[in-house]
Amino acid sequence: MGSSGLVKKTNGYLGVTEPISWSGPSEVDVLKTQELEKFLSDAGLYESQEEAVSREEVLGRLDQIVKVWIKNVSRARGFSEQFVQEANAKIFTFGSYRLGVHGPGADIDTLCVGPKHATREEDFFVELHNMLAEMPEVSELHPVPDAHVPVMGFKFNGVSIDLLYARLSLWVIPEDLDISVDSILQNADEQTVRSLNGCRVTDQILRLVPNIQSFRTTLRCMRLWAKRRGIYSNVAGFLGGINWALLVARICQLYPNALPSMLVSRFFRVFTQWRWPNPVMLCNIEEGSLGLPVWDPRRNPRDRHHQMPIITPAYPCMNSSYNVSSSTLRVMTEEFKRGHEVCEAMEVNKADWNTLCEPYPFFEAYKNYLEIDIAAENEDDLRKWKGWVESRLRTLTLKIERDTFGMLQCHPHPGDFCDKTKLFQCSYFMGLQRKQGVPSHEGEQFDIRATVEEFKLTVGMYTLWKTGMVIQVHHIKRRNVPLFVFPGGVRPSRPAKPAAADGQPPAKTKSQSLAQAGKVGVAALSNGDKTAVIMDESINRMALVTDPSGSVQVPEGSEKHIPPVPACGTFSDKEAEHLAMKPVDGLAESGTGLSEAAIESKKRKLEAVQSDCSPIDSKRLAVELKETEHMAVKSPEAVANASSKEDEALAIKKITNGSPTNPASLPEEIDELEDYNMQVPAQKFEAGLNSNSVELSAVKEIAIAGTIHNDDKSIIGIEELEPMELSAISSSAPASASNTQRKPLIRISLSSSVKATGKTA
Template sequence: MGSNGFGISEPISTGGPTELDVIQNGELEKFLADAGLYESNVEAIKREEVLGRLDQIVKTWVKSISRVKGFNDQLVQEANAKIFTFGSYRLGVHGPGADIDTLCVGPNHATRKEDFFGELHRMLAEMPEVGELHPVAGAHVPVMKFKFDGVSIDLLYANVAAFVIPEDLDISKESILHAVDEITVRSLNGCRVTDQVLHLVPNIQSFRTALRYMRLWAKRRGVYSNVTGFLGGINWALLVARICQLYPNALPSMLVSRFFRVYNLWRWPNPVLLCPIQEGSLGLPLWDPRRNFRDRQHLMPIITPAYPCMNSSYNVSTSTLHVMMEEFKRGYEICEEIEANKASWGTVCEPFAFFEAYKNYLQIDIAAENEDDMMNWKGWVESRIRMLTLKIERDTNGVLQCHPYPGEFSDKSRLFRHSYFMGLRRREGANPQDGEQFDMRMTVEDFKQDVYHYLDWKATMLIYVNHVKKKNIPIFVFPGGVRPSPPPRVRGSNCQIQKSPISSSGEIGAAVERRKRRHEETNSGVNQLESSFSSYSSDTSSFADTKTSKGHELNVAGTLCNANAPENTSISRHDVNESINQPETAETYRNGISTPENVVVEQFQEPIGRNVIAPQAVDDLGEELELKNEFRPFSGLTQANGTRSPIAAEEVEKTSQNGICGNGFDFLQNGSREELEPHELTAETPNVTLFVAPSKPMIRLSFTSLRKTS
């Protein structure tokens, strides 16, 4: 460990700010204030009052259940529970209206299922100040969501191996994890990691300001979403914390600039670590690619500092990593302009024009019957969208990359319906073949089977996946429902720089000198990091010898190098199936239950978000999607016993009768979208009943025009 007591290496630079750095930092702080990222004193006081009230509620709750369970008066009086906070609120980077991540720690006799999601839920439901109460008991980390006096609360529960919870309980100690179940470990992990991050950064205030900016940047650039395959709040906090360790005396503006410079050069899957990985004494599983096959598949490991150390970014895929690396590069280039006084901090955070970036998109439409069903269905579908990205990467051998948009869109005229979008493009550097096509139908059917495996699925919960071109994106995704005019074509860089007030030649010269010095610092930091990690790596020598299945070395050192994301980090079918645990086809559609297609024909006769096509819309040159009247074998439509699945049979019948896509939504007739439907079975297969496929258009991705769309 470095002499500064932080991280696993010496800092790259301990230099302090120059006069120009102070000026730029003032501009950054003004930008954050103007962006409305700080809550008012009134709101801050209200949050504290709500947390105090919630703490009193859980104390009353645990005494009540202790009495019901037969404890005497003295034990009931001693019974206690305590509220902790974590996430953005605990880090001090939350904004107005943000929810508060909270954890209730209770005694071992207060159970999660019967007492927390039972009695405490009943108590909260009866309180007039509590609204929008929504328990999610089946989540990976079970949570109770609600609003308390208008403040959004996410409440987790951990029942530790203690009869009495002291008011001065220290959950950062390893002993708190003794004799608890895995869900309790995961529930405690948020608080433990947050506290450890604050302990490991050299300057908390600089860390907070830099993190506020990076969170705003990530949200505006569309890379803030753990569930979609990008990074969530804790991931960005860990990345910023590592930069704080590498530049302990830097101002927030300097930290932001170094953030882009360092991670633009970072060669993943080298992990980001704030401290050495501790083995611990409880034998809990740790992130360890030496022993764990799945850990070797992680593309962007960002390791939590609290025991048990885990990879917080396991959701990242090849496609989403590539998108983030492009954003790091863009941020680095604009920060170079800022240091030369030719751009502003607002330029870095300009919103990403997602619906102008690609020519081809997938549109994922979901519908439900009521608000409660939609809330449950929406949460499940969002958790599976990243699987569609993995499946597309798998089935195209990594050639086709996806850019999922983090968040949903809704047509206000249609209740209980949401749409998600995913941009499609060919991976840079891939060698295309003339007329090469990607058949998406089998991939989409595989994804839909996975989604319909939802344990609480109802026949009114629907999902459809469609191809839509840029010019036909539905207008409800645009602000005000107005489709923007196509931007004029400009040769050269498409990065528009917003210039700051003209500075003197002396300031420009000083800026150039600072840029040169910082480049030298970063380059020298490469060798410094590598050498400082040598002793640590010697204790874990097998890390350096471990190869991923993609042929990339896993070096715990977390070094920097002059390389971007690896080009050939594709995921094999075996790897995806290993991590997804896909259900059997026959089980997926629930034999004997009315299929979603039947329901949608009866209840929803119009497509979700019918497109309004802009007249004479201008198409960018890029990937082409072609319709082909062609059918090929698709085993995904057969059940384990060799017969067709109910969905397949009914789709064929309705398609031939109605001339539509077999879902009741007239996607093909409006000429703007084409649903990605599965192949119908035509090949001779032993023990399989054959049938004649109807003449239904089929979607194929064809890359005959290869110029990249900006």
């Protein structure tokens, strides 16, 4: 599958549908792909040969270590010396390293496969841990045995390793073990199934793409684009590495002979039109013979809540992206549209790869933000506290969506920012705006004070705390965003906007928007979206203290201005039709085609007339120009190209508008997945606005008892949180509208702090 030759059109194909196009690359595609590869190289995405050799040596050394470890374990269990010599353990890789898209300094996701007599709790996390701790090559050793996917993180000769363990129901692990067969899961516990899933999915992806090299280059580009545009983080509710790999693999299936430059363009073209929650699948979903649950929205109510299903191709097939919320889906959908527009501009040489991957100006995009500040007493405590808080931040987005019935949208920044003047502190940010396209009501308010208090209560349930761990939540406006989030600590100046005749800012054209995007207020979105999470389990009881605070009322704003009504006036359809009947400046009235030069001449005249803001000529020339363009002389090549684009558009529409055509794609036949709309009707939201809000006490002391385990898996990029944990009804309804306000408000009381004290009230 990894050959560079063209894939021939046959009755067989990879994927659940036929490809959209079997066409091979053009000369332009070859040139643009070369430009893309140079762009990726200049961006520093490829490791040096020296680093590649170092990684291979580390993996070889690690494989030797686990083989010695399993022999020691077997000997300690009292097995015969012959059995001890036959005992074996084996190292596998997965993730970006296995896919071949890792960059310099990236972690290596590894899996240790051991026999049935080597336990996870005693042998892996105790015996192997102790062996590694005694080695001078090993540093920063951090076991996380209670994680959803138990992991041991460390550095070996400077190379970061995340090591998982899978305990198979075999007495001896063969050196040629094939973990892709489903029987490997027989009698395996849940942790082993989850641990094996990473390797099995990665290997299956490589089997299901028609050209591995094109897949890798395309995936490198999409990962860079997603990081710079701020949508690379499954912990924050966006997509992580495995999700982007699955999406790119699907595009490779739909265009099996395309080069990376075209695959990137088609990625945006397809997913701009995709009708979520229709799932993205690389192969049919099979139930298997082991009875493990698979993704199926007809049988599993939880699966119906998923906003953006991206299904893993290995048994048991699961949704890899159930962390996505309606707010983060909105952000990604808008980014897909922007990417599609930039790629269209690239086709006519009006944009380049730098334009596509310009960093998203997060701190210029919204008028209102939430700032979440955390602190600890030392670096190690801060790292642990960060891991816990990051694993809970996504729930704040879900809670706000729930309590405002989807009317207040959130845009979480996937990274964290540190004020260098303050030790052991960092901050997170979230943009806020009213749902676009929904009419606002006079005096409408969004009171999310109780929502934020509930979130802080959830964060306060972290039982592995240490003294000094604090979280504070503030509401800030754009002009008050702290300077440490900007490069160099300098707030960029905002260019003055020329006013239109009505005094409102003029609407931007698409080309102007593309040229300006990412050039003002750029945040370093590519950093800090993956954090190792290590927790101390010595404490399981704490007290939550909320400091006094007052409410803050600010006008709620959106990120975009509504385009103003043109000052030159408007005309009815009949007037426009009447004006269009009159020839202008020798415009041919016959049905003959016009040259491109004639069309350009008409365009220049139209622009000249519009610059003088003449309503009659502007409207008339606009109508006649449209007719003129239809009469343009088209070459046979242009006609064929247009026909090909129409066929492609129809094929994309067929694939994106419904479920896979193969009825076997799900365990049982299903004609089309319903668009499960989980949003509460707007009428209920409006009714909720009239209810009374619950005032929060100035000081709360809440004693929290019980054991809450840390389930954060950001180390290995596997999601755990499910929206169902937010199904409980909020303790307060949105605040009633204030008749004295003219604009919708966000009422927030967010300056309180939470401290983990370890004492019961």
